[in-house]
Amino acid sequence: MYVFFAYFNHTLVLSLSLSLSLPSSQRLQEKVKEGNLDPRESAVAMEAQVSEDISLSVSQVLSCRHFCNKMWQTQDSGAGALGQIDTVHTGRGSQRESQMVRVVLYHCVSVSLALLSPFMPFLTEELWQRLHLLRGEGGDGAMASLCLQPYPQSAQLAHWHFPQEEADFTLVQEVVRVARSLRAQCGMTKEKPDMWAVCSPSQAQILLHFDPAVRTLGRITKLHLHCPQGAGSLSFPSAPPPPKGSAVGVVDHSCQLHLNIQGGVNVSKLSLQLSQRREKLLSKLEQSISRTRVPNYLEKVPERVRVETENKISALDQELRNIEEQLSTLQGPPKHNN
Numbered sequence: 001m002y003v004f005f006a007y008f009n010h011t012l013v014l015s016l017s018l019s020l021s022l023p024s025s026q027r028l029q030e031k032v033k034e035g036n037l038d039p040r041e042s043a044v045a046m047e048a049q050v051s052e053d054i055s056l057s058v059s060q061v062l063s064c065r066h067f068c069n070k071m072w073q074t075q076d077s078g079a080g081a082l083g084q085i086d087t088v089h090t091g092r093g094s095q096r097e098s099q100m101v102r103v104v105l106y107h108c109v110s111v112s113l114a115l116l117s118p119f120m121p122f123l124t125e126e127l128w129q130r131l132h133l134l135r136g137e138g139g140d141g142a143m144a145s146l147c148l149q150p151y152p153q154s155a156q157l158a159h160w161h162f163p164q165e166e167a168d169f170t171l172v173q174e175v176v177r178v179a180r181s182l183r184a185q186c187g188m189t190k191e192k193p194d195m196w197a198v199c200s201p202s203q204a205q206i207l208l209h210f211d212p213a214v215r216t217l218g219r220i221t222k223l224h225l226h227c228p229q230g231a232g233s234l235s236f237p238s239a240p241p242p243p244k245g246s247a248v249g250v251v252d253h254s255c256q257l258h259l260n261i262q263g264g265v266n267v268s269k270l271s272l273q274l275s276q277r278r279e280k281l282l283s284k285l286e287q288s289i290s291r292t293r294v295p296n297y298l299e300k301v302p303e304r305v306r307v308e309t310e311n312k313i314s315a316l317d318q319e320l321r322n323i324e325e326q327l328s329t330l331q332g333p334p335k336h337n338n
Contacts, residue, residue, distance in 0.1 A: 068123055071116065075127045078109040082134050106131075107160075114152050121147070168206045172214055175207065175257065178249035179218035182259045185273055186247055192221045196242035199255035201230040208236065248322035253314040256322070271327060278323045285316045 082105055109131060117124045128146035179195060195218075197207055204225040207214060214223055224239035231238035242258035247270075249257045261270070288309060294300070301309075 068120060071120065072123060072127070075109055075113060075124075076130070078105060081105060082109075082131075111152050111157070113146060114149055117146050117149075118151075169210065169213075171203060171206050171251070171255070172210045172217075174251045175214055175255070176217040178251050178257050179214075179220055182247055182249045182257060183219065185249075186259060186261050186270060188259075192219050193259060194222045194224065195220050196224040196226055196239065196246070196258040197251075197255065198226050198228065198242065198258060199251075201227050201233050203255050204234060204238075245326070247326060248319070250315050250319035250322065253311045253318065256318070274323050274327050278320060278327075281316055281320050281323070285313065285320065288313050288316065 082102060110128075113124045113128050113131070125146050132144070175197065182195070183189060183191070183193070197204070199207070204227050207223065207225060211223060214220065224242070225236075226239045226241050227234060228241075243260045245261070246258040247261045249259075251257060291297075292306075292309060292313075298306070
């Protein structure tokens, strides 16, 4: 990893020095007419046809570096987890489960590296070598280098395609995002609190199905599923309603997360955060409503977009009401002078 970043920094410095040593755009155009360009100047001259200024976007280079760093951490962690699965899955009857986890994790890491290889050849090759050392497949042969592997085809991944699960997992991602936001908002970054999801029966079934993923990714000890309406259609008993005065995060127009904040919370800090959040939501709500007031809105805007806008307005309105309730609870009942 350090070799890669040293190479990257060297390349960045070299690129900057080359860009500074190049002749001006006007001089390049003169050399084009003279036919006296070296390959480097020829490439830059083609770019200069669009603009008179030639500049290197340092921010774009840094964005690429951050992406490379993130991919390194993700893939390296996945490869490292392969060596830890046997120690995690211990006990009678867990050998088959351990093998299944290894197969799935190896498939995800190896295919991801193959997909990224044309864009990040050096980085993915290094991770590929580490991956196959873990599997004991080092040495010469077709598997020794990633550049010798065929590029993944969609037909090869058809048996891994589960469209319904992928569609359902969108809700899980939003619940995890709101859960993390609530924990950070209430200063519970190290704790794993219980949370309540107030949602529709169909959403409750999805969250129950993906309960391990929700608890692990959201760092939640237990997720209580409460359905105010249609609880009789559930295959499990609905949980009691969340405690009063809980912090509320809106997932969508029909799903909310509740976090009990009684005790251990900085009331003034939380009140300030809620007030700032309320101002942002009011601005977003006004923008969304203004879009529905344009002339011939019903004729010009497709029905799908109208439904999405209505759901967004409903979710924003619900979150605003929840914030007002939380602020009222944190501030307590008004004091009356005798």
